[in-house]
Structure formats: C-alpha cells, structure tokens
Amino acid sequence: MSTTISPLAPKTYPDLPAIPGARFATAAAGIRYAGRTDVLLAVFDPGTVVAGAFTRSRCPSAPVDWCRANLPHGTARALVVNSGNANAFTGRKGRESTALTAKLAAGVVGCAEEEVFLASTGVIGEPLDATKFGNVLADCAHAATETAWIDAARAIMTTDTFPKVATRTATIGGVAVTINGFAKGAGMIAPDMATMLAFVVTDAPLSASALQGLLSRGVQGSFNAVTVDSDTSTSDTLLAFATGAAAKRGAPLIETAGDRRLSGFRAALNKLLVDLAQQVARDGEGARKFITVKVEGAVSAASAKRVALSIANSPLVKTAAAGEDANWGRVVMAVGKAGEPADRDRLSISFGGIRVAHEGERDPTYDEEAVSAYMRNDEIVIGVDLGLGRGAATVWTCDLTKEYVIINGDYRS
Amino acid sequence: MSTTISPLAPKTYPDLPAIPGARFATAAAGIRYAGRTDVLLAVFDPGTVVAGAFTRSRCPSAPVDWCRANLPHGTARALVVNSGNANAFTGRKGRESTALTAKLAAGVVGCAEEEVFLASTGVIGEPLDATKFGNVLADCAHAATETAWIDAARAIMTTDTFPKVATRTATIGGVAVTINGFAKGAGMIAPDMATMLAFVVTDAPLSASALQGLLSRGVQGSFNAVTVDSDTSTSDTLLAFATGAAAKRGAPLIETAGDRRLSGFRAALNKLLVDLAQQVARDGEGARKFITVKVEGAVSAASAKRVALSIANSPLVKTAAAGEDANWGRVVMAVGKAGEPADRDRLSISFGGIRVAHEGERDPTYDEEAVSAYMRNDEIVIGVDLGLGRGAATVWTCDLTKEYVIINGDYRS
CATH class of the missing domain: 3.10.20.340 (ArgJ beta chain, C-terminal domain)
Structure with missing residues (x-):
C-alpha cells in the first residue's frame, strides 16, 4: 500500500534459517491489490502442533471463528493467509469462504480440513471470493520452500511499510532449537490481541498444550503490551506451530509449559514476541516516533x-x-x-x-x-x-x- | 487561540436575558494570552445556592479540589474563572493559589471565602500567579452587569473557536423562570466529565440539594455523552447556580429534585445541558463534522x-x-x-x-x-x-x- 518505509523500521532484516518441517510459498491471487503477492501457503510436516491467541472482539472474523473451532485438535498441516480482505462481518458468505479455502488447501496438501488454519487481513465487510485461492494453492504447495520467510512476511502486509520478521535460538535438553516469527499490522492495533496477524514456527518438540501455555503467557508482555490507535481488530490472530523436527537431533519432547527444561526456550520465545510486537508499533500508521x-x-x-x-x-x-x-x-x-x-x-x-x-x-x-x-x-x-x-x-x-x-x-x- | 471558527459553530448566538441576582465582568489579567480577556468574575446575590459535577480524574486540579471542599456548604456568592493556566499538578503552590484567589474575591465581593467557587483552564503544570487577579477583581466587582454573558463565555475560551452559550425557559408553579448557561472546551474532552468548564445560572428558587439532584441526573445524557478525543481533563467542572430571584415573582421554593412541579424545569435544564455539550463537540479541535x-x-x-x-x-x-x-x-x-x-x-x-x-x-x-x-x-x-x-x-x-x-x-x- 505504502511506498514510504517507516523511519522507525529496523535497518536490516535478520536472515531466518530454515525450520525443518515448515515450508512456505506466496502468490498473487488478485484479491485486492495489483502487482504484489497477497496469498501465503505454509505447509507443515505431519506431527506439527499448533497453539493460538485471538482477538477479544465480540465481532470476530470468519477465519478467527474457524481457527478457534479447530485449535482444540492441536495439530496443523497448513496455514493459508491472505491480505486485502479480512473476511470479517461477511455472515454466511464468510463461513462458506473459510470452508472452501480449507477444503482447497486440504486437497493440495493432503490433510484433513481441520488441520488447515486460516487468517485474513484487509477490508472488513466485503465478501471474500475464495475461488481465487483455487488458482494458486496447488502451485504454492509445489513451490513451497523452507527459506521463503521474508516472502511470507511480505504477502500478508496491508498498510505495513516493511515486513516484520524475527528469529531466536535456544536449547532444550542441550539441543539447539530455532524459533522464527513474522507479523503484520500497522493500524487497528490495540491490546487483546494487539496485532492483526503474527505467526511463529519452531522445530522444538512440544505438546500442543505446552506450546499453548507458553504462547498464552508470552502474549501478555508482547502483543498485548503494544498499541497504535486503541482500536482492536476483528481479525487479530497469533498462531504458533511446532514441527518437532529437533527431536531427530535428540531434543526431548516436552509436554507441559512449566517444564524447567523450557526456561531458555521460554525466554527466547518471549523475546521474539516482544521483537515482533515492537515492530508493529514501529510501523504504526504515520508513525515518526x-x-x-x-x-x-x-x-x-x-x-x-x-x-x-x-x-x-x-x-x-x-x-x-x-x-x-x-x-x-x-x-x-x-x-x-x-x-x-x-x-x-x-x-x-x-x-x-x-x-x-x-x-x-x-x-x-x-x-x-x-x-x-x-x-x-x-x-x-x-x-x-x-x-x-x-x-x-x-x-x-x-x-x-x-x-x-x-x-x-x-x-x- | 484559533482564528478560524469551526464550520460546525451555530450560525447565531442566542441573546441571553438577565437573571436577577447574577452579574458578570471580565478582564485581561495577562495570565497567558495577550490581547484578550482571561478572567471572569461572577457575583451572586445572597441566598444563591450551588451544585456541581467534576472530573473523575485521579489527578484533579487545585480549583476542582477547592470546589469539592466547599460545595457541601451549598451557597455561592462569587465565581472566578481564568483561562490560560489550569492550576493543575501544581502541588502546594496550586493550593496557595486557590486560597489567595478566594481571599481576593471574597474581599471585593464581601463574602466568606468558602462562598467563592473557582475554575481554571489552560496549561497543566505551570504555577498560576494569583496575584495577577489582585489587579483586576475589584474593577470587575464594580463593573459587573447582568447581561455580560457572551463576554463571560469568551473570557474562558482556550482552543475554542467560538463562545458557547445557551438559554431556556420553564415555569415553576406557573411562574416563568430562566436558565442560562455557558461552556468552554474543545480538546481533552471525554466523559466523566466531558467538558472542561460549564456554568449554568437560573433564577429558580431551588434548594442546593434539589439543584444538585437535577444536575447530577442531567449531566449523564449531556456532558457525559460527548467526547472529542477520549482524553479526560484534570479540570472538568460544571457548576450550577440558582439565585432564587424568581421567588419575588411568586415562584415556589422547591426543596427536592423529584418534586413534580420541576418537570418542565428539569426538561429545560436537560435540553440546555445537551445544547452546551453538543457545542463542545461542534468545536472539537480540528472538527469538520x-x-x-x-x-x-x-x-x-x-x-x-x-x-x-x-x-x-x-x-x-x-x-x-x-x-x-x-x-x-x-x-x-x-x-x-x-x-x-x-x-x-x-x-x-x-x-x-x-x-x-x-x-x-x-x-x-x-x-x-x-x-x-x-x-x-x-x-x-x-x-x-x-x-x-x-x-x-x-x-x-x-x-x-x-x-x-x-x-x-x-x-x-
């Protein structure tokens, strides 16, 4: 949307390393913007667990409803995010749109529909034509790579002036694990949740409940501690995915968020969440300070x-x-x-x-x-x-x- | 402050009739602004009762503290209002300033200090030099007239682009009574209370408790239903004064706010409060709609x-x-x-x-x-x-x- 980058943007972007078990591809589906990508498909290996935190709006978007309904299963194989249309306040059409998107993604990834997670950001109240995803998702599934982080961050931007990425490392049981994250958000930003969309991926072997516990605590001092304009979005979504791939390198599976072996991981995750949340405030619409x-x-x-x-x-x-x-x-x-x-x-x-x-x-x-x-x-x-x-x-x-x-x-x- | 009048300003100002027992004068004390009045003295006849509603800020101004402390006496003989300095967050100096102002006003009006009510609006945190009032209050007391309403409204303006006045009439026991009011406020406007300063004067013969009851109810649908920027001032003050002069023309003294004979008066007061509150929103800083x-x-x-x-x-x-x-x-x-x-x-x-x-x-x-x-x-x-x-x-x-x-x-x- 914007051509002038916020003067508060980070001077450099970190190189996000691959996280085994997670692959990304983006496409231009022409949802609203011309000449840019607006769809992200993330594909996760079997065994990936998921946790989430969402807007407290009483009028949440259809994708938020979808994610809330499917989060209790605890596993994820795909994530589809689009910019340009929030699929919020779109009634029955909104629910049909999320169902169709999940069906299309499940088809190209080869998973159950409830293992597909969805997020949309953009204009509220306009019906989202999910058939547009049909043209791009199969190609995305074939093209997905473990290194397309910055592309992923760019595809989900709306009024953002820069892509927001962060990475941290920690050890669990003496084994190095990685946490990567990316986010978007520049306006309609207020606590509970404070960003529109943010995604975190790690190779740490965690149970879904451990991941959820870490995420729910981490969000309080990060995304719920940032505000641009006191306006809470209908679409705020933070999802975390743990592929567990570090288990192959000997990292132990951790079942509970309070496990002492997670102290380093917890600190690294919290720093990553704060990093992303601060980037959102740094890209506040019109921000100069x-x-x-x-x-x-x-x-x-x-x-x-x-x-x-x-x-x-x-x-x-x-x-x-x-x-x-x-x-x-x-x-x-x-x-x-x-x-x-x-x-x-x-x-x-x-x-x-x-x-x-x-x-x-x-x-x-x-x-x-x-x-x-x-x-x-x-x-x-x-x-x-x-x-x-x-x-x-x-x-x-x-x-x-x-x-x-x-x-x-x-x-x- | 501003030279461009809000496009939402009323096209004409009503002529406010005299209210027997209430007189006004203004002066330029040089508190902050050059070339304009910045002090208002109102003088009330003996027997005038007073009611008030104030900011719910936990950091109220010194004049708000002063008014709250003296309101239980229920009677008022003078009101001193200045613009240019809010006398807020001024610590001991602020308390000394209100005490000196009340002493000066009591001296020129010939009343007890607790019968003097005070309000200040303007910059927060700068000490207010009350000795400046000493140069002008005696002249004001001599010059005060029953018709200087618009001058009173102008003297209390800060970033306001137009003076805010309103008038209504009602009957009590078949006798006509008048309610006049004036207000200022353009920014730092949010409910509880929603205006910085507003003053209402009537000749209705009311007890202080009846006046307070009417005011406390009336404020909910008027000043507490208007907002410019969600920012609540340290200084918000609404004071109402009833001179009781209409008793000479046969209006009965009303002791309780719930008295049925006040139905017309209550409706007129509420309309006047809404009128003034709407004028505050119409003069919201930068407002075009x-x-x-x-x-x-x-x-x-x-x-x-x-x-x-x-x-x-x-x-x-x-x-x-x-x-x-x-x-x-x-x-x-x-x-x-x-x-x-x-x-x-x-x-x-x-x-x-x-x-x-x-x-x-x-x-x-x-x-x-x-x-x-x-x-x-x-x-x-x-x-x-x-x-x-x-x-x-x-x-x-x-x-x-x-x-x-x-x-x-x-x-x-």
Missing part, C-alpha cells in the same frame, strides 16, 4: 499496565510526541483518567530519564532545553513512578501524526 | 452507552468520517471491541438512516452512492441496532482530522 511507556510504583502490575496503556493510547500524549513537546501535563492527565490508584502528590514523570515532574509539581531542577533536545529523538521513553507500590509495566506505541489521519481517511475510498 | 452515534437494541442503556462511546472514541471511525467514507467495517470493529454483549449476526448499521449492514453482512440493497453523498454532509448520524434488547443511548462527537494533530502537536511549544 517509537514510544516506550514505563510505569512503576503502581499498586500492582495490572494497575501499572492500565496506567501505561492510558498514556500510550492518549491522543494528546501521542500528538505532543509528534510535536516533539515534553508535555508532561498530558501525561498527568492520562494517569488521572486511567481510573487506577494514583496520588498526584507522589507522582514523578520523566522523559528519557530526565525528571520533569516530582511530588505533584514541576521538578525545580528541570532543564527544558535538555528535555526538548531529547524529544527530537526517534525513540522516546516516558517514565512514570506512581510512588505507591511495586507494580510495574512497560508498553510500546508510536506517535499520532497527521499522516495517520490522512492514511485512515483515504484507506477504503 | 458533527457526529451523532445512536445505539439501540442493547441489553441495557448502560451497555448501549459503552458501545456508543466505543464507536465515538474510535480513531478509525473518526478518521473515516473525516475522509467522508461510510466505512461501516470500522463501526463493526468498534462494536466488537467495546466488550459488551453483541451478536455479529444480528447487528445492523446505518448512516443517515440508510442501512448498510444487516444481520452480519452488507445489506444487499445498500446503495454506495447514496451513502457516499450523505457522508459529505457536515452532520452525520451513525445508527447501530444490536438486535438484542431495548437498551438505547446517544452520544455526540466530531471527526478526527489532521488539524487535530497539528493543533495538539503545537499547543504548548
């Missing part, structure tokens, strides 16, 4: 997170950041409106570690010039100490620029 | 209001309106994220009465051209029928334009 909001001193971690999100979602805080204005009065406002315990006379606020407000008033040592210089950076850290307890939380967002308004005033028309 | 969101078919009125506010606060719905795009997919999204009971397959959505979505998908009879033509209007009505129950609510907002971002990126610097 990447903002980290760190709240401490709250009565609990949950309270700290609500205060942090109140700050990160405030249009006035976000426009002040866009204007390079260390407007801590708006941070006070956002703390106050969060509805969480806060005491004006104990509150401290800092930008980039420079304390600007302390104990209910402007810090007397506050150097406006130093803060103003700091605000010209691409990356801004807003720190808030509520001075009440030990609860802490960090969330990530971007600034609110006139480009966000222009992008979203013109997107559908 | 006034949006009414009507939700019906919810499981309760409270549920309907939360869904309506979710729609009205959605940056994506508001930018779509700015782009004149009947993007009902984003309305679906906002319904879905509200967290209230909703069933995609029963949901209907309309723009200006033209149904675009019905029972979980696009309405087959939907004429995109007719809706597109409708979206070019200055005033847009978004209708949502959840199809679940009888709960209904209406809220008002404005679109989100790039001018909002520009105004708020530049406000303080």
Whole structure:
C-alpha cells in the first residue's frame, strides 16, 4: 500500500534459517491489490502442533471463528493467509469462504480440513471470493520452500511499510532449537490481541498444550503490551506451530509449559514476541516516533499496565510526541483518567530519564532545553513512578501524526 | 487561540436575558494570552445556592479540589474563572493559589471565602500567579452587569473557536423562570466529565440539594455523552447556580429534585445541558463534522452507552468520517471491541438512516452512492441496532482530522 518505509523500521532484516518441517510459498491471487503477492501457503510436516491467541472482539472474523473451532485438535498441516480482505462481518458468505479455502488447501496438501488454519487481513465487510485461492494453492504447495520467510512476511502486509520478521535460538535438553516469527499490522492495533496477524514456527518438540501455555503467557508482555490507535481488530490472530523436527537431533519432547527444561526456550520465545510486537508499533500508521511507556510504583502490575496503556493510547500524549513537546501535563492527565490508584502528590514523570515532574509539581531542577533536545529523538521513553507500590509495566506505541489521519481517511475510498 | 471558527459553530448566538441576582465582568489579567480577556468574575446575590459535577480524574486540579471542599456548604456568592493556566499538578503552590484567589474575591465581593467557587483552564503544570487577579477583581466587582454573558463565555475560551452559550425557559408553579448557561472546551474532552468548564445560572428558587439532584441526573445524557478525543481533563467542572430571584415573582421554593412541579424545569435544564455539550463537540479541535452515534437494541442503556462511546472514541471511525467514507467495517470493529454483549449476526448499521449492514453482512440493497453523498454532509448520524434488547443511548462527537494533530502537536511549544 505504502511506498514510504517507516523511519522507525529496523535497518536490516535478520536472515531466518530454515525450520525443518515448515515450508512456505506466496502468490498473487488478485484479491485486492495489483502487482504484489497477497496469498501465503505454509505447509507443515505431519506431527506439527499448533497453539493460538485471538482477538477479544465480540465481532470476530470468519477465519478467527474457524481457527478457534479447530485449535482444540492441536495439530496443523497448513496455514493459508491472505491480505486485502479480512473476511470479517461477511455472515454466511464468510463461513462458506473459510470452508472452501480449507477444503482447497486440504486437497493440495493432503490433510484433513481441520488441520488447515486460516487468517485474513484487509477490508472488513466485503465478501471474500475464495475461488481465487483455487488458482494458486496447488502451485504454492509445489513451490513451497523452507527459506521463503521474508516472502511470507511480505504477502500478508496491508498498510505495513516493511515486513516484520524475527528469529531466536535456544536449547532444550542441550539441543539447539530455532524459533522464527513474522507479523503484520500497522493500524487497528490495540491490546487483546494487539496485532492483526503474527505467526511463529519452531522445530522444538512440544505438546500442543505446552506450546499453548507458553504462547498464552508470552502474549501478555508482547502483543498485548503494544498499541497504535486503541482500536482492536476483528481479525487479530497469533498462531504458533511446532514441527518437532529437533527431536531427530535428540531434543526431548516436552509436554507441559512449566517444564524447567523450557526456561531458555521460554525466554527466547518471549523475546521474539516482544521483537515482533515492537515492530508493529514501529510501523504504526504515520508513525515518526517509537514510544516506550514505563510505569512503576503502581499498586500492582495490572494497575501499572492500565496506567501505561492510558498514556500510550492518549491522543494528546501521542500528538505532543509528534510535536516533539515534553508535555508532561498530558501525561498527568492520562494517569488521572486511567481510573487506577494514583496520588498526584507522589507522582514523578520523566522523559528519557530526565525528571520533569516530582511530588505533584514541576521538578525545580528541570532543564527544558535538555528535555526538548531529547524529544527530537526517534525513540522516546516516558517514565512514570506512581510512588505507591511495586507494580510495574512497560508498553510500546508510536506517535499520532497527521499522516495517520490522512492514511485512515483515504484507506477504503 | 484559533482564528478560524469551526464550520460546525451555530450560525447565531442566542441573546441571553438577565437573571436577577447574577452579574458578570471580565478582564485581561495577562495570565497567558495577550490581547484578550482571561478572567471572569461572577457575583451572586445572597441566598444563591450551588451544585456541581467534576472530573473523575485521579489527578484533579487545585480549583476542582477547592470546589469539592466547599460545595457541601451549598451557597455561592462569587465565581472566578481564568483561562490560560489550569492550576493543575501544581502541588502546594496550586493550593496557595486557590486560597489567595478566594481571599481576593471574597474581599471585593464581601463574602466568606468558602462562598467563592473557582475554575481554571489552560496549561497543566505551570504555577498560576494569583496575584495577577489582585489587579483586576475589584474593577470587575464594580463593573459587573447582568447581561455580560457572551463576554463571560469568551473570557474562558482556550482552543475554542467560538463562545458557547445557551438559554431556556420553564415555569415553576406557573411562574416563568430562566436558565442560562455557558461552556468552554474543545480538546481533552471525554466523559466523566466531558467538558472542561460549564456554568449554568437560573433564577429558580431551588434548594442546593434539589439543584444538585437535577444536575447530577442531567449531566449523564449531556456532558457525559460527548467526547472529542477520549482524553479526560484534570479540570472538568460544571457548576450550577440558582439565585432564587424568581421567588419575588411568586415562584415556589422547591426543596427536592423529584418534586413534580420541576418537570418542565428539569426538561429545560436537560435540553440546555445537551445544547452546551453538543457545542463542545461542534468545536472539537480540528472538527469538520458533527457526529451523532445512536445505539439501540442493547441489553441495557448502560451497555448501549459503552458501545456508543466505543464507536465515538474510535480513531478509525473518526478518521473515516473525516475522509467522508461510510466505512461501516470500522463501526463493526468498534462494536466488537467495546466488550459488551453483541451478536455479529444480528447487528445492523446505518448512516443517515440508510442501512448498510444487516444481520452480519452488507445489506444487499445498500446503495454506495447514496451513502457516499450523505457522508459529505457536515452532520452525520451513525445508527447501530444490536438486535438484542431495548437498551438505547446517544452520544455526540466530531471527526478526527489532521488539524487535530497539528493543533495538539503545537499547543504548548
């Protein structure tokens, strides 16, 4: 969609290594966009387990309904993702479209329909013509390779300005395993779930329940800690696939998420999820600044997170950041409106570690010039100490620029 | 602040009649702005009662603290309002400032300090030098007239592009009474309370508790049903004053808000509050469209209001309106994220009465051209029928334009 890459994009993309048991191919099915790929087929070897986390929207898309219905089986052989059409609020036609897509994919991959997982992103409310997949899925199944990660990330982009990929390694039982992930999302981004689509693949031998346990915990501090515009999509989907291929190299099968042998893997997975989630905020529509909001001193971690999100979602805080204005009065406002315990006379606020407000008033040592210089950076850290307890939380967002308004005033028309 | 008047401003201002027992004067104290008035003194005759509603921010301003502390006395002789500085997050200096202002006003009016009510609007976090009031309040007390309503409304403006005044009449016990009001507010506007400052004056003979009862109920469907940017101010204040002067013309003193003789007055007061609240949305920073969101078919009125506010606060719905795009997919999204009971397959959505979505998908009879033509209007009505129950609510907002971002990126610097 966009031709200008976000200035907050990573300078380089990592090379994602092959993960045995997972292969990818993309195609241009002409769903909405011309001259680009818009369909991704991932094919997984038998034995691959799957876990997922989805939007809490009360009006979820047809593919979200499909994935939720099939996740309890715990196994996956194929993933079909399209961009350009979200297949959301499409009623009976939407359900027919997911059923047909799964049938087509199951046919070319040679698996059961309930082993096919689906995700769609794009315009809401337009019927998705799944027959278009019929023209490309067979070719994709033949062409799929273990190395087409960046192509996969590109095929699922909508208003994204750069593909989002990440990779980490860990050991389980002394055996090296890999975790790769890719994501898309730039607008309609708010917690529960905070990205539209993200996919993680590992060769670790995990049971579906262990994978689900790791994913459900990892999402809280990553995708559920990022926001662009406080708008929660109908389509948010995070799926993780574990092919188990590392078992051939001696990695033990792990059955439960709490297994101590997973400590390194858990840390690596969480870092990968945070990496992808931060990339989403870095590609926030119109974003020019990447903002980290760190709240401490709250009565609990949950309270700290609500205060942090109140700050990160405030249009006035976000426009002040866009204007390079260390407007801590708006941070006070956002703390106050969060509805969480806060005491004006104990509150401290800092930008980039420079304390600007302390104990209910402007810090007397506050150097406006130093803060103003700091605000010209691409990356801004807003720190808030509520001075009440030990609860802490960090969330990530971007600034609110006139480009966000222009992008979203013109997107559908 | 702004030189361009909102295109949504009322075409004419009503002439507000005198209310015996209430007099107003304004002055330029040089608090922040040059070349304009920034202080309002209102003087009330002995016997005037007062009621109030305030921000639910956990970090309220010093004047809000002052008003809350003195409201239980129930009587008012003076009101001092300034623009340019909110006296919020100003710590001990803020409390000293309110105390000095009340002392100065009590001196020139000849009343007790607890009969002085205060409100401040403007920048947060800067100390307010109350000695500046000392230069102007005595002159104001001498110059105060019963007819300076529009001057009063102008003196309290910040980023407002037009003064907001309203008037209504009613009868109590067969005797005509008048209600006048004025308000300011254009940004940092969200429910609980939804305006920064609003003041209502009537000559009706009411007890303080009756006035409070009427005000507390009236605010729910008016100021608490309007939003510009979901950001709740530290300073939101609505004060109502009843001079009781109509008693001289035979109006009976009413002691309780539920008294049947108040039915006409209650309706008139509620209309006046809605009028002022709508004017706030019409002057939303950068607003080009006034949006009414009507939700019906919810499981309760409270549920309907939360869904309506979710729609009205959605940056994506508001930018779509700015782009004149009947993007009902984003309305679906906002319904879905509200967290209230909703069933995609029963949901209907309309723009200006033209149904675009019905029972979980696009309405087959939907004429995109007719809706597109409708979206070019200055005033847009978004209708949502959840199809679940009888709960209904209406809220008002404005679109989100790039001018909002520009105004708020530049406000303080």
